[in-house]
Each structure stands twice: as C-alpha cells, then as structure tokens.
Amino acid sequence: MTQAIPRFWREIQSRYNLVGSKCGSCGKVDFPPRAVCPDCGRKSIGKMQSFKLCGKGTVVTYTTIYDAPSQFDMQKPYVMAIVEMDEGVRLTTQLINVKPEDVKIGMKVQATFRKLGQDGEAGVIHYGYKFRPAGS
Amino acid sequence: MKAGIVSYGAYIPRYRIAPKTIGAVWGNDGEAMGRNLNIRAKSVPGPDEDVITISVEAARACMAKVSIEPTDIGAIYVGSESHPYAVKPTATIVAEAIGATPVLTAADFEFACKAGTAAIQTTMGLTISKMMKYGMAVGADTSQGAPGDALEYSASAGGAALLVGTDHVAAEINHTVSYTTDTPDFWRREGQRYPSHGGRFTGEPAYFKHVVSCAQLLFKRAGSQPQDYDYAVFHQPNGKFPVRAAKQLGFKDAQVDTGLCVRDIGNTYSGAIMVGLSAILDEAEPGDRIFAVGYGSGAGSDGFDITVTDAISKLRRDATPTVKRMIETHEFIDYATYAKFRGKILLREA
Amino acid sequence: MREVAVIGVGETEFGELWDRSFRDLGIEAGLKAIQDAKIASEDIDAVYIGNMSAGKFIDQEHVSALVADYAGLADRHLPTVRVEGGGACGAVALLQARLAIASGMYDIVVVGGAEKMTDVGDVQAAEILSSTADQEWESVFGATFAGLYAMMARRHMHEYGTKREHLAAVAVKNHKNGSLNPEAQFQKEITLETVLNSPMVADPLGMFDCAPLSDGAAAVVLCAADRARKFTDAPVLLKGSGQASDFLAVHDRRDLTTMDATVIAGKRAFQEAKLEPKDVQVAEVHDNFTISEILAIEDLRFVEKGKGGPATADGLTALNGKVSVNPSGGLKARGQPVGATGVAQAVEIVRQLRGDAGKRQVAGARRGLTHTLGGTGATAVVHIFERGA
Structure with missing residues (x-):
C-alpha cells in the first residue's frame, strides 16, 4: 500500500504531533481535524480551531494481527487498539512495548513516535504515532 | 558569558541481545567475548525504530523536562553515522516532531561517534554569539557490525539530545577543547551496508591517542586535575577502553561508574557519550563537576568541563524515564529475531 | 412511488x-x-x-x-x-x-x-478489501479489515460476555447451509473445533471466522x-428498502458493538414495508466475519442486543429456526465476490420466496430480508421482499 508523497506529507502535523481540532461552538475535540463539527454542523463552520492532543489515553478495544499487509511483515504479530484519548476522541493505533497477552481493555497508554512504513527500500519513510503502556 | 546544558533527554530501545547469543551463531565463545569487551548486553532497535525515531524520543524527553517553547530553538543538529536517509535530513523530522518549525536552521552531522559532541560545540557558539536563544544537539545511532564481525558484539542503538543555551542553564560548560587528526581507524564507504575498521589499529593510535591528548588539553585549559571532578565520562566503544583511558588519566572507578552505560547497552556510537552524560545528569547535584571526552573515528576528540548549577533542581527530571530505568526496562531477544529486526534477512520487495 | x-x-x-x-x-x-x-x-x-x-x-x-x-x-x-x-x-x-x-x-x-x-494475490486482495476502511487513519497504522472487525468482536465479548464459541457457531451454521447449496464456494460442513483451532487472523477471529475471497x-x-405479471406468475415484491451511513472509521462510531447504519437502514426498510422483524422468515445478512452476523441479527432486532452469540449457538438462526439466517451459506460459505454480494443475497431471498431453494428451502417463507454492509459498517442497506399474492 504505497502512499504518494504529498498524501502522507500533508498529514504530518496530525501523524507526528496528534494535532486535531476543537469546535469553537461546543468545545468538542476531533482527531484528525475536521472542517465541520459532527455535533454542531453549520454553526461550527469557520470556528474549528487547531488543537493538539495530550497524547494520553485508554484502550477501548484491541486485537492482535497475525495476517498483515507486507508492510507490516516484520512486526507480526502486532497489537492494534482503539484508544480513547483523555480529550474524549478516539483513534486507531498500534500498541508497542507490550505482549499481546498483557493488553487489557481499560489500560492506560501514551503516544510515542515510530516508523509507520516506507515506500520500498528506496522510497520515503513514513513516521507517526504508535502507543505504549503509560510509564513504559 | 558561558553556554551550557539547559535540558537533556536520552532514549534507549528496549530490546537486548547477549554476547553469548551472538557467539553461538558464529561459533565463538560469546561469553568470553563479552567479558573481554566488558559488555553484558547490547541494545537493539525494534523494527519500527531508527535514528530518526530515537532522536525524536530523545528530543521529546529533553523538552519534557523544561517549560521552554520549542519555537525558541534556533538550530537542531543531529549527529549520527546511521541516518536513515543518505540525503534528506533527520534534523527536519526532529524539528517537526517537537514543534520547532519553521523558523530555525537544521542539519545532520557526521563524524563517526563524535558527531553529537560536534553539534554541542556548534550550538554553544551560536548561543554565546546571541544568534539564537537555544540550540539542540542530538547524537544517535543504530549502527551495525557486519554479521560475525567483532563489532557485532557491541554495535547497538540509542541516543540523547541536549538543549544548549545561555539562560536557565542546568550545567554550565566551562571549557571545551578538541583534538583532531587524519587517522583512518574506522570508516564506512558510500553505499556500503556495514562499516570497516582497522582492527587493533583502532586502539592506541586512534582512541587512546585522541582521548588522552584531548583530556590533557582540557586539564590544562581548565587548570584542573582528576580529583576536581565528581564524574568522568568518555566515549565508550566497549567497556574496556574508557576504563583504561580513565585510569591512565588518573580517574577512579567511582568517578567513571555512573556514565559507563556501555556495559549494559553496548556502543551507541554517536549516542554513547551523550547517553553517559545524561545518566550523570539524571543524578547530579548542584555544584557537581563533570569531565567528558568523546571520540570519533577518523579521528578526533571533543572534551567538555562542566559544572552543574542550582537550576538542575528546577528540571523535571522525572518527566520521562531515567537512563538507569531505560537500562533496566528491557527484553532479551534471540539471534533470529535480532537478524529480522536489523534487516539481515533477505526479503522480497514489499 | x-x-x-x-x-x-x-x-x-x-x-x-x-x-x-x-x-x-x-x-x-x-x-x-x-x-x-x-x-x-x-x-x-x-x-x-x-x-x-x-x-x-x-x-x-x-x-x-x-x-x-x-x-x-x-x-x-x-x-x-x-x-x-x-x-x-x-x-x-x-x-x-x-x-x-x-x-x-x-x-x-x-x-x-x-x-x-x-x-x-491473496495478500493484495485483503489489502484491496481493507480500502473500504479509513485508509488514512486506520489502514496506514496497520489495522487490517479483519483487525477492525476483531476489535468489534473483542468489545462485544467484553460488554456482553460473547465467547469465541458463539462466533464459531455462526461459521458452523453457515457452512452447514452452504453444504445444501450447489452454487456455494464451500459445500462442506465444519465442526466447532475446526473453527476454534483455525490459525488466528486477528485475535479473536481465526481463519474460519472470515469469509473467503x-x-x-x-x-x-x-x-x-x-x-x-406479463412476464411471471411468481413475482417477488420489493416492499421496503433502507440505506444508512455512519462514520467511516470504526473508532469514531457511537458504539463499537452496534452498527448504527444497520439499525437505521433496518428501521427505514421495516417502516416502509410496514412490517416487523417477526414478520420475516428468512434473512441473508452480511457475514463477512462471524462477528458481523451476530451484530446484524441484533441490530436488525431479530434478537435482543448482546444475545446474538447465544441465540446462534442455540439454533435460533439455523435453517427453519426462529428466523433462518443465511440459508445460502452466507458470505462465509457461499462466497464473497464483494460486488456480487448484495445482489446474490436478493437472488437467494427470491428463490426462497418462490420455493425454489431446494434442500435449503425455508418452510413457509413468505417474507425475506437482505442486509449488506459497506466497509466496516459505514454503509448498510436493508431490503425487504414479499412473495407476490
């Protein structure tokens, strides 16, 4: 699954630094940033502000991936999770530094910076967030 | 006016491999090899780690200890001999990942294992001259020894970042000196996967000559002697060279012990002396004095005479794991996993 | 209309x-x-x-x-x-x-x-399938299609006590139905042990929890x-249709164990048809993974929320059970040529309502339903059919 260069590049702020958006009308936080608040609709247009997540969250659900695209061959098996961030918004991420059998729903995790993939040996390398157990 | 260390942060990958495990694959007595090198284990980066991720982790750990706006950083230099890109800077990614962009200068440095200390000296000059408020110097590596080569027992991964400036200084750099000659003891040619070295030539005419000469210059410049220092840290390609150099210079084991991380994590190359220095800063008290001499093949040494200030107590040193804690948090892997993680297995193109 | x-x-x-x-x-x-x-x-x-x-x-x-x-x-x-x-x-x-x-x-x-x-190749095919999930915020990070459904399954287990055996019961039932369908990809019955012992794809989903390519x-x-009537004596009427969408990425949804798109599409279809779930004797639902069928029968209100697993294990959705679900074998056993799915489900329901379904005929089938998912549930469509009077 190769990613065109600009397609990844334009998401760098969100992928590196968890930059989402906050609705200037109701205060709801979204990640990645949205142009329209799903709760406020038209009222929110032009009021969405850039907002950086704190990087801490809780595991809502998870799975261990055994069959993966070739990009992830080196890491199999690996853990994926849906994490609810302290700001309330949820995201999908890989969990690292933890054995599959030790992952629990409700576990506290924090964001870290890892290599996500690359466009082959000669291509651009993509970086972004993965999560690890808090304090690890 | 003096520049100094405003903050610091280190990062060591969690995976380890033992010399015995490596020796078993190549028909060597790995345990004896480890004893001889004074290395119990070496750190191994995960399959999703490289110099860029290690530098970002270190830089973030550095910024987590202080309340300084990343946009006040005027320069980021990353020293490494294993930058993931031959062309395309590591430093820009670090800058973006700590929110320091876009008004700053950035570049990657290379001088074997002392590219990070060269970056410290550069940022000292830039901040003393008031060209900028702060500069960040990073030293990190994921260097590799060729499979079966003696280097394979020590070449590891890790790095550290120092925030350098002239205010909020937690450890003042009183003096810095360098000692540089053309000595081809260790190199990697463009396009080559693994470095080459001159075997025993890397010892006396290379490491020892430069480290000891630089240290003597530093004593002279500072008007100091070994007993004036609470800590001493040297470049540590293995656990033997720095101990011998320290002894030769008149330091005691107790002064060297804290910064001698190589015994538990191996040689982190550009990261080595900076990780050692970070381990010292993790526990140093105001007034403590530190003697640091790095070394890079090719060859040169950078020396630093450092005094810890009262400001160290204002650093949030518990914001991220200490070097000691990162050394303790580890997972041993076998050679097959190590070979997989380090890309030593030939794969079909993804 | x-x-x-x-x-x-x-x-x-x-x-x-x-x-x-x-x-x-x-x-x-x-x-x-x-x-x-x-x-x-x-x-x-x-x-x-x-x-x-x-x-x-x-x-x-x-x-x-x-x-x-x-x-x-x-x-x-x-x-x-x-x-x-x-x-x-x-x-x-x-x-x-x-x-x-x-x-x-x-x-x-x-x-x-x-x-x-x-x-x-099958790895590439799996990647193409997952392109209906959110490429930028799910797939890029390593979430496979099966992985996303596995996370719904894990949450369902956590909230309702659903067990792997309950998921496996879906596969066993649908393979049994498939064995009666001469056009199915798999016409062989399987045991609960086969499903439970199959290699893991994305925990808790094993190979036999997944529909084939x-x-x-x-x-x-x-x-x-x-x-x-000009063309046939046995027309089947399309009595109600409902379609609904939802957040593209699973993590943005209101509830990880309910597909709101299915709930709404179902309500719309039943409302138009002026029918209730109890009026339907046969349903073809989107069982691309075993958990999908459990969610579908709950969200279509054939069973109470959270009871989909035990209901399946107890045979409520078996051929000629309370409601016969996936008599064709479903995506699991009949096969999953993606674009064909929604139409093939309609073909099966029409056959059932005409009484042409052979060995898998649901007795007394008068009304039937199809339920089809897009992606991980960001689109759901429900059609309700009735035998022409």
Missing part, C-alpha cells in the same frame, strides 16, 4: 474461478437472470452494476458499459450505471434501480453485481409491479 417486483434472478457459481474473467462472470449472471425473467433485450431500459473495485482487482474501470457491451446490448445504447459503496455496492445498485423504476423513468432494469478477486456474479431483473 410505483411498486417494484423482481421477475428474474441468476448467478454464477462462487469460488476460485480461474478459467473465467470478470466479463464472463457478469454476462453469465446477467443472461441467466434475463432468461429467468423471460424478457427480451428490447424490454430492458437500463443496466445497474454493483462493483467494489474492478480498478484495483483487474485494472478495469467503466465496467457498467463493459458488461452491457459483452451481454450483447451495445447497439441498444442503454444507460448503464456502476455503483460503488464498498461491500454494499450491489445492494445500493438494487436500491437505485428500484428508485429509477418507482419514479416512472424506467420499467425494467437489470441489476448486476460482480467481482473478480483472484486475479491478484471469491469470484462470482449475480443479477436480478426488476420490473414495475403492475407489468410484472
């Missing part, structure tokens, strides 16, 4: 059909449906094709014109429409065709669904109900 009836159905066998191309499959299903409807090519007003990703699977876009062309309809210059909606594309095509007839614009429309998945096509002929 004019009432719409199904007057003809056809499908290919499903499976790894090495010797047949996308064109071959589309034409075979279409011609069978046309023959079944006993219409002539002059009777056809338009062709709608459900196809998920021919562009990625066989490098061919513009497949609506292609299918009409190879079906011998090129010189009739018919309007042809290709509909995309992830795995729900066939069901969406059916809905759009229904609307076109209901509006009075067309009288007879052929709706086809087709996918040729085995011209690429398949080639295949299906087609139905829709006709304005007032004209249907």
Whole structure:
C-alpha cells in the first residue's frame, strides 16, 4: 500500500504531533481535524480551531494481527487498539512495548513516535504515532 | 558569558541481545567475548525504530523536562553515522516532531561517534554569539557490525539530545577543547551496508591517542586535575577502553561508574557519550563537576568541563524515564529475531 | 412511488474461478437472470452494476458499459450505471434501480453485481478489501479489515460476555447451509473445533471466522409491479428498502458493538414495508466475519442486543429456526465476490420466496430480508421482499 508523497506529507502535523481540532461552538475535540463539527454542523463552520492532543489515553478495544499487509511483515504479530484519548476522541493505533497477552481493555497508554512504513527500500519513510503502556 | 546544558533527554530501545547469543551463531565463545569487551548486553532497535525515531524520543524527553517553547530553538543538529536517509535530513523530522518549525536552521552531522559532541560545540557558539536563544544537539545511532564481525558484539542503538543555551542553564560548560587528526581507524564507504575498521589499529593510535591528548588539553585549559571532578565520562566503544583511558588519566572507578552505560547497552556510537552524560545528569547535584571526552573515528576528540548549577533542581527530571530505568526496562531477544529486526534477512520487495 | 417486483434472478457459481474473467462472470449472471425473467433485450431500459473495485482487482474501470457491451446490448445504447459503496455496492445498485423504476423513468432494469478477486494475490486482495476502511487513519497504522472487525468482536465479548464459541457457531451454521447449496464456494460442513483451532487472523477471529475471497456474479431483473405479471406468475415484491451511513472509521462510531447504519437502514426498510422483524422468515445478512452476523441479527432486532452469540449457538438462526439466517451459506460459505454480494443475497431471498431453494428451502417463507454492509459498517442497506399474492 504505497502512499504518494504529498498524501502522507500533508498529514504530518496530525501523524507526528496528534494535532486535531476543537469546535469553537461546543468545545468538542476531533482527531484528525475536521472542517465541520459532527455535533454542531453549520454553526461550527469557520470556528474549528487547531488543537493538539495530550497524547494520553485508554484502550477501548484491541486485537492482535497475525495476517498483515507486507508492510507490516516484520512486526507480526502486532497489537492494534482503539484508544480513547483523555480529550474524549478516539483513534486507531498500534500498541508497542507490550505482549499481546498483557493488553487489557481499560489500560492506560501514551503516544510515542515510530516508523509507520516506507515506500520500498528506496522510497520515503513514513513516521507517526504508535502507543505504549503509560510509564513504559 | 558561558553556554551550557539547559535540558537533556536520552532514549534507549528496549530490546537486548547477549554476547553469548551472538557467539553461538558464529561459533565463538560469546561469553568470553563479552567479558573481554566488558559488555553484558547490547541494545537493539525494534523494527519500527531508527535514528530518526530515537532522536525524536530523545528530543521529546529533553523538552519534557523544561517549560521552554520549542519555537525558541534556533538550530537542531543531529549527529549520527546511521541516518536513515543518505540525503534528506533527520534534523527536519526532529524539528517537526517537537514543534520547532519553521523558523530555525537544521542539519545532520557526521563524524563517526563524535558527531553529537560536534553539534554541542556548534550550538554553544551560536548561543554565546546571541544568534539564537537555544540550540539542540542530538547524537544517535543504530549502527551495525557486519554479521560475525567483532563489532557485532557491541554495535547497538540509542541516543540523547541536549538543549544548549545561555539562560536557565542546568550545567554550565566551562571549557571545551578538541583534538583532531587524519587517522583512518574506522570508516564506512558510500553505499556500503556495514562499516570497516582497522582492527587493533583502532586502539592506541586512534582512541587512546585522541582521548588522552584531548583530556590533557582540557586539564590544562581548565587548570584542573582528576580529583576536581565528581564524574568522568568518555566515549565508550566497549567497556574496556574508557576504563583504561580513565585510569591512565588518573580517574577512579567511582568517578567513571555512573556514565559507563556501555556495559549494559553496548556502543551507541554517536549516542554513547551523550547517553553517559545524561545518566550523570539524571543524578547530579548542584555544584557537581563533570569531565567528558568523546571520540570519533577518523579521528578526533571533543572534551567538555562542566559544572552543574542550582537550576538542575528546577528540571523535571522525572518527566520521562531515567537512563538507569531505560537500562533496566528491557527484553532479551534471540539471534533470529535480532537478524529480522536489523534487516539481515533477505526479503522480497514489499 | 410505483411498486417494484423482481421477475428474474441468476448467478454464477462462487469460488476460485480461474478459467473465467470478470466479463464472463457478469454476462453469465446477467443472461441467466434475463432468461429467468423471460424478457427480451428490447424490454430492458437500463443496466445497474454493483462493483467494489474492478480498478484495483483487474485494472478495469467503466465496467457498467463493459458488461452491457459483452451481454450483447451495445447497439441498444442503454444507460448503464456502476455503483460503488464498498461491500454494499450491489445492494445500493438494487436500491437505485428500484428508485429509477418507482419514479416512472424506467420499467425494467437489470441489476448486476460482480467481482473478480483472484486475479491478484491473496495478500493484495485483503489489502484491496481493507480500502473500504479509513485508509488514512486506520489502514496506514496497520489495522487490517479483519483487525477492525476483531476489535468489534473483542468489545462485544467484553460488554456482553460473547465467547469465541458463539462466533464459531455462526461459521458452523453457515457452512452447514452452504453444504445444501450447489452454487456455494464451500459445500462442506465444519465442526466447532475446526473453527476454534483455525490459525488466528486477528485475535479473536481465526481463519474460519472470515469469509473467503471469491469470484462470482449475480443479477436480478426488476420490473414495475403492475407489468410484472406479463412476464411471471411468481413475482417477488420489493416492499421496503433502507440505506444508512455512519462514520467511516470504526473508532469514531457511537458504539463499537452496534452498527448504527444497520439499525437505521433496518428501521427505514421495516417502516416502509410496514412490517416487523417477526414478520420475516428468512434473512441473508452480511457475514463477512462471524462477528458481523451476530451484530446484524441484533441490530436488525431479530434478537435482543448482546444475545446474538447465544441465540446462534442455540439454533435460533439455523435453517427453519426462529428466523433462518443465511440459508445460502452466507458470505462465509457461499462466497464473497464483494460486488456480487448484495445482489446474490436478493437472488437467494427470491428463490426462497418462490420455493425454489431446494434442500435449503425455508418452510413457509413468505417474507425475506437482505442486509449488506459497506466497509466496516459505514454503509448498510436493508431490503425487504414479499412473495407476490
């Protein structure tokens, strides 16, 4: 699954630094940033502000991936999770530094910076967030 | 006016491999090899780690200890001999990942294992001259020894970042000196996967000559002697060279012990002396004095005479794991996993 | 709105059909449906094709014109429409065709669904399937399609005590039904142990919790109900249709164990048909993974929320159970040529309501339902069919 260069590049702020958006009308936080608040609709247009997540969250659900695209061959098996961030918004991420059998729903995790993939040996390398157990 | 260390942060990958495990694959007595090198284990980066991720982790750990706006950083230099890109800077990614962009200068440095200390000296000059408020110097590596080569027992991964400036200084750099000659003891040619070295030539005419000469210059410049220092840290390609150099210079084991991380994590190359220095800063008290001499093949040494200030107590040193804690948090892997993680297995193109 | 009836159905066998191309499959299903409807090519007003990703699977876009062309309809210059909606594309095509007839614009429309998945390797095919999930915020990070469903399964287990055995019961039931369907990809029964011991794909889903990759096509002929008797004595009426969407990424959804799109699509369809779930005897639901069927029977209100697992294990959804779910074998055993799915489900329900389903016939089937998902549930379509009086 190769990613065109600009397609990844334009998401760098969100992928590196968890930059989402906050609705200037109701205060709801979204990640990645949205142009329209799903709760406020038209009222929110032009009021969405850039907002950086704190990087801490809780595991809502998870799975261990055994069959993966070739990009992830080196890491199999690996853990994926849906994490609810302290700001309330949820995201999908890989969990690292933890054995599959030790992952629990409700576990506290924090964001870290890892290599996500690359466009082959000669291509651009993509970086972004993965999560690890808090304090690890 | 003096520049100094405003903050610091280190990062060591969690995976380890033992010399015995490596020796078993190549028909060597790995345990004896480890004893001889004074290395119990070496750190191994995960399959999703490289110099860029290690530098970002270190830089973030550095910024987590202080309340300084990343946009006040005027320069980021990353020293490494294993930058993931031959062309395309590591430093820009670090800058973006700590929110320091876009008004700053950035570049990657290379001088074997002392590219990070060269970056410290550069940022000292830039901040003393008031060209900028702060500069960040990073030293990190994921260097590799060729499979079966003696280097394979020590070449590891890790790095550290120092925030350098002239205010909020937690450890003042009183003096810095360098000692540089053309000595081809260790190199990697463009396009080559693994470095080459001159075997025993890397010892006396290379490491020892430069480290000891630089240290003597530093004593002279500072008007100091070994007993004036609470800590001493040297470049540590293995656990033997720095101990011998320290002894030769008149330091005691107790002064060297804290910064001698190589015994538990191996040689982190550009990261080595900076990780050692970070381990010292993790526990140093105001007034403590530190003697640091790095070394890079090719060859040169950078020396630093450092005094810890009262400001160290204002650093949030518990914001991220200490070097000691990162050394303790580890997972041993076998050679097959190590070979997989380090890309030593030939794969079909993804 | 004019009432719409199904007057003809056809499908290919499903499976790894090495010797047949996308064109071959589309034409075979279409011609069978046309023959079944006993219409002539002059009777056809338009062709709608459900196809998920021919562009990625066989490098061919513009497949609506292609299918009409190879079906011998090129010189009739018919309007042809290709509909995309992830795995729900066939069901969406059916809905759009229904609307076109209901509006009075067309009288007879052929709706086809087709996918040729085995011209690429299976790893690549799995990647193409996952392109209906959120590529930028799920797939890039390593979440596979199975992985996303596995996370719903894990949460369902956490909230309702569902067990792997309950998931496995879906696979066992659908393989049993598939063994009675001569066109199914898998016509062999399996045991609970086979499912439980199959290699893990994405914990808690093993290989036998996942529907296969398949080639295949299906087609139905829709006709304005007032004209249907001209062609058939057994028209099947499309009584209600509902379609709904939801957040593209699973993590943004209100509840990880409820597919709101299914709930809403179901409500809309039942409301239009003026029926209740209890009025339906047979349902073809989207079981691309075992957990999907459990969520579907809950969200369509055939069983109480959270009870889908035990209900399946207790046989409530078995052939001639309280409601017969996936008598064809479902995606799990009949096969999963994605674009064909929604149409093939309609073909099965029509056969059941006509009493033509052979060994898998649901006794007394008068009303049936199809439920089709796009992606991980960002699209859901429900159609309700009734045997013509």
